[in-house]
Amino acid sequence: MTDTARQQLISRPFDPFDFMARYGTLIALALLILFNFAFTRNFATMQTLNVNLTQVCTIVIVAVGMTLVIATGGIDLSVGSLMAISGALAPMIFLGKIVPIDNVALAVAAAMIIAVGVAGLFGLFNGWLIARFRIQPIVATLVLFIAGRGIAQVLTNGNLQTFRVPQFQWIGLGRLFGIPVQVVLMVLLVIAAAWMLKRTVFGRQIIAVGGNERAAELSGIAVSRVKLVVYAISGLCAGIAGLVVIAINSSSDANLVGMGMELDAIAAVAVGGTLLSGGKATIIGTLLGAMTIQLVRYTLLANGVPDAAALVVKAGIIVLAVWIQQQGRRA
Amino acid sequence: MTRPRLISLLGSYGVVLALLLLILFGWARYDYFLGLFNITSVLRYNSMFALVALGMCFVIMTGGIDLSVGSTAALGSVVAALASPQGAWIGLGAGVGAGLCVGLINAILVTRLKIMPFVATLAMMLAASGTALLLADNQSVSVSYESGFTSIGQDNFIGFPIPAWIAIMAYVVGWVVLNFTSTGRGVLAVGGNEDATRLMGLPADRIKFLVYLASGGLAGLAGVILASQFGAGQPIEGVGWELFAIAAVVVGGTLLTGGVGSVGATLAGVLLLGILFNVLNFENGKGWISLSAYWQSVIRGLFLLVVVILQAKLSSRGSVAVRDY
Numbered sequence: 001m002t003d004t005a006r007q008q009l010i011s012r013p014f015d016p017f018d019f020m021a022r023y024g025t026l027i028a029l030a031l032l033i034l035f036n037f038a039f040t041r042n043f044a045t046m047q048t049l050n051v052n053l054t055q056v057c058t059i060v061i062v063a064v065g066m067t068l069v070i071a072t073g074g075i076d077l078s079v080g081s082l083m084a085i086s087g088a089l090a091p092m093i094f095l096g097k098i099v100p101i102d103n104v105a106l107a108v109a110a111a112m113i114i115a116v117g118v119a120g121l122f123g124l125f126n127g128w129l130i131a132r133f134r135i136q137p138i139v140a141t142l143v144l145f146i147a148g149r150g151i152a153q154v155l156t157n158g159n160l161q162t163f164r165v166p167q168f169q170w171i172g173l174g175r176l177f178g179i180p181v182q183v184v185l186m187v188l189l190v191i192a193a194a195w196m197l198k199r200t201v202f203g204r205q206i207i208a209v210g211g212n213e214r215a216a217e218l219s220g221i222a223v224s225r226v227k228l229v230v231y232a233i234s235g236l237c238a239g240i241a242g243l244v245v246i247a248i249n250s251s252s253d254a255n256l257v258g259m260g261m262e263l264d265a266i267a268a269v270a271v272g273g274t275l276l277s278g279g280k281a282t283i284i285g286t287l288l289g290a291m292t293i294q295l296v297r298y299t300l301l302a303n304g305v306p307d308a309a310a311l312v313v314k315a316g317i318i319v320l321a322v323w324i325q326q327q328g329r330r331a
Numbered sequence: 332m333t334r335p336r337l338i339s340l341l342g343s344y345g346v347v348l349a350l351l352l353l354i355l356f357g358w359a360r361y362d363y364f365l366g367l368f369n370i371t372s373v374l375r376y377n378s379m380f381a382l383v384a385l386g387m388c389f390v391i392m393t394g395g396i397d398l399s400v401g402s403t404a405a406l407g408s409v410v411a412a413l414a415s416p417q418g419a420w421i422g423l424g425a426g427v428g429a430g431l432c433v434g435l436i437n438a439i440l441v442t443r444l445k446i447m448p449f450v451a452t453l454a455m456m457l458a459a460s461g462t463a464l465l466l467a468d469n470q471s472v473s474v475s476y477e478s479g480f481t482s483i484g485q486d487n488f489i490g491f492p493i494p495a496w497i498a499i500m501a502y503v504v505g506w507v508v509l510n511f512t513s514t515g516r517g518v519l520a521v522g523g524n525e526d527a528t529r530l531m532g533l534p535a536d537r538i539k540f541l542v543y544l545a546s547g548g549l550a551g552l553a554g555v556i557l558a559s560q561f562g563a564g565q566p567i568e569g570v571g572w573e574l575f576a577i578a579a580v581v582v583g584g585t586l587l588t589g590g591v592g593s594v595g596a597t598l599a600g601v602l603l604l605g606i607l608f609n610v611l612n613f614e615n616g617k618g619w620i621s622l623s624a625y626w627q628s629v630i631r632g633l634f635l636l637v638v639v640i641l642q643a644k645l646s647s648r649g650s651v652a653v654r655d656y
Contacts, residue, residue, distance in 0.1 A: 147632020311461030
């Protein structure tokens, strides 16, 4: 860095766009919470907190994987379909439709591991298409977006699977120290991913690949391997989210599980401040982004605005967030 | 003929060849495959997708993407159904107008506010869907049968479904615009290299503005046909249409990176994906196999997979050097 450049950095005047790009999501979230304290009845209750947290959980879990994928400059459209596959597979296993397993604990464990593992393998398949054949991520993951839900529907023949298996539903309905299990799961995933992105070599490699793939390759980073792994992680996250959703519902409907999830996750990532072109990512931002979107929706619904109007507002927020970020970057 | 030339020819005409082979297969195997009823029903249904895919094709050729087409079509169908008691033409105009409005906002977001097409049209997808639900009060809106609005989607003209005529006209216009107008050449130039296009003095922003506007208008038109064909405006229809359209465009050989594309091949892509489903239905009818409707999306996905892998192989080996290193 030259002296003049350094000087410019130090004496740069306050730029409102840059400030908003950095802290806008946090400020928006804080304002929303204040607004709700003031105007929404029964906002400051544990129940409200629980409702919002449990609703945002699955989005955040998927969005963590999505953040990593987007950080490499990619995108994963298949997450909703992978949720459907994992959600379809797990009950088939623990209900003994494939192989009867006598021990419930064993059956549930097998169901969870296999369902999430299969979703991870499909994610790996996405990564393979992208790394091996250099297919654009949006097209490569479009394949499983289309076929994935079909696979889930074929597996279940489109039927609703209902179940009452407390051992399994623990991940959606249980509590650890009074906190819902899926919230704990979400927090652990967020911390692990944030740590990985900031503190590990692999995390820095993800950012490098997204920033400048060619330069990353020349500096000796195994670009293909990085891509394979992030898509596999995204698949695993989707698999976990699928289990949480069906556990909450006590049923699994391959036609509905994870429907539209790819868009919710991408929106959370974008609002959270991760660059959609890759090279800069923040997991905490994604968490804040998802919570902001969720809280906006809750605020509108709690104050009598119909859900359809909330969609329009959500659209406005996404555009505004991305626009502010771009202004900040340009300055 | 040299090998690279053969490969690039296969890349250009592969989809048409595949379409012909599929039709030949269907004709040889099923009795009524090329019957009038089957042909008209396939065309009637797929003309909506054809219109949406045409707009998508132009957007993708500029290097962009339009994710809002599905919910724009839903919005168009609701608005058209609401306006249909005033007359068929007014219903048609209202539906297309609603689509143009969405297209206009997309165009402004992309060209003025410089928001990535992916994000801008994703947001508009939500906004259009929300607006459609609000206007329709969360249920389907029945169209007026007295005004003749339903003949747009259900009647024939010279023995051919009207929606198919509309789609054919749109494709002819699209083909002429792409190949014989400066705007059309500009579309490919912008997608090929936007900076170079600007430096050459071409109005890159105006070209992009027009493609998003056109894509919105075509999606609105598809919505009008949807409402007219099924007798109701459907606020929750159109889910996944954008991805079907992208798939059809990709199968047609248009590169998602922009700069290369063909209107005719896109139409072939739409027909290929549509007829694939049709063949599946006939195969079920023969009773040899019994595949549920759910297999449809699995097979479409597999098909897309084969096409993109082939394309990737062709473009890395053949004369089309997509990557510059």
